[in-house]
Amino acid sequence: MSRPKGSVNKKPKLSVVGGGASPGPGHNKSAEQLNDDQLQALTRQHAAKRAKLLDTEKKAKADRMNFDKVIKSDLGSTGLANIKLLEDLETPEGEARIKADMERQAMVARWAGLAIGTQGALFDTDRRPIEDRAFDDGKRDGMSGKTLAPPHAPDTVAYGRYVEGWHAGQALNAAGIKQKPPAAELLRKEGVEATGKPDEFDGAADGTGSVAGEQPDADDKPWPDDASIAAGKSAGPSATL
Template sequence: MSNIGHNSISDEDRRNLFFVHRHHYLKALAVKKAADSALKNVGKSVKADLGPNGLDQIKLYEKAKTDEGLQAIKDEIESHRQALAYADIPVNTQIDLFDMTAKFDEKAYKAGLTAGLEGETMINPYNEATQDGQDWGRGWHEGQGILFEGIKKKEQPEPESELIKQPDHGEPDFPDAEAA
């Protein structure tokens, strides 16, 4: 009776498979290390450009895009509000970051702007013949412009500092050490 996962193969075949799998593992590990390094560099760039909380903001933004994530954020904000109240820090109003204060006619524009900034394909959720459809498209184009302008700025090399150069006066008039 053979055990689950046990293959009846020769020791030589098993040894060969060991080295094949070792090769695949090491290759995948190298890819993982390179990806980890690239992710760390992105984090450093975010911190340099957006400050120490920039990466947290990006993560929070992504989390808020799901219903579960949004609820978790609301719960955490309420928990923070309670903790501040317990510490006798005056919090006179309930924090409501999710109040839709944007005018209704700006909603389509802002949604398009966000889609453009996220680099999404232009798939207008509104009928393009309506005002909302036109506003969404205008926002998307503006977001794309901002995104690509930012990408161009990040891809431009840093200007090299110029060294102060003295004019070339030919060979110096120092006597050779051998001639002395």
């Protein structure tokens, strides 16, 4: 149907959903545009949220340090280093770096007169039959909890051997390995509340990585924010804000 001559085509006005709600302090404004009360309110909101994030971050680090002590108790003094080495070897970059470092060490050891083999490279090609390598690969993947996915054609011997190895690795995991209780106490036992006095748990949580009887790992660096806070406390109440 045609529009009558002289009529105006008026489009309905659209309203913003929730447009009646007043924006919070600092909404779509820069800090310079906020008044004193708005700036203080927004600052306190962000401070509260940041404090929760820091608590979560510190708790996660303390939990990780607790588990590192369990690893060392179960696997020995080199257990944690072995785990980190395995993690490095999972990447091509880490594998290349470790190989280069081991070959360098072998070279220097030979210079020092140690009986280091001189025939061929330190890392030679695996010359075992493919079915033997397939079994070991499957066993390793089974112990690691990886999905059963043989990298061989289904109609080959290597395929079957990989599957056998994978199930062997899974069986080891299912059987479990009984360990004696950790010889070392955890930083703070689960369910034990803080007494108000500083303990090893607090040492771990404040980012110093202080655990009785051991040095912090190279990656256990102090929290930058905690270092700043500690510096502010040492200045005393007369410190200028």
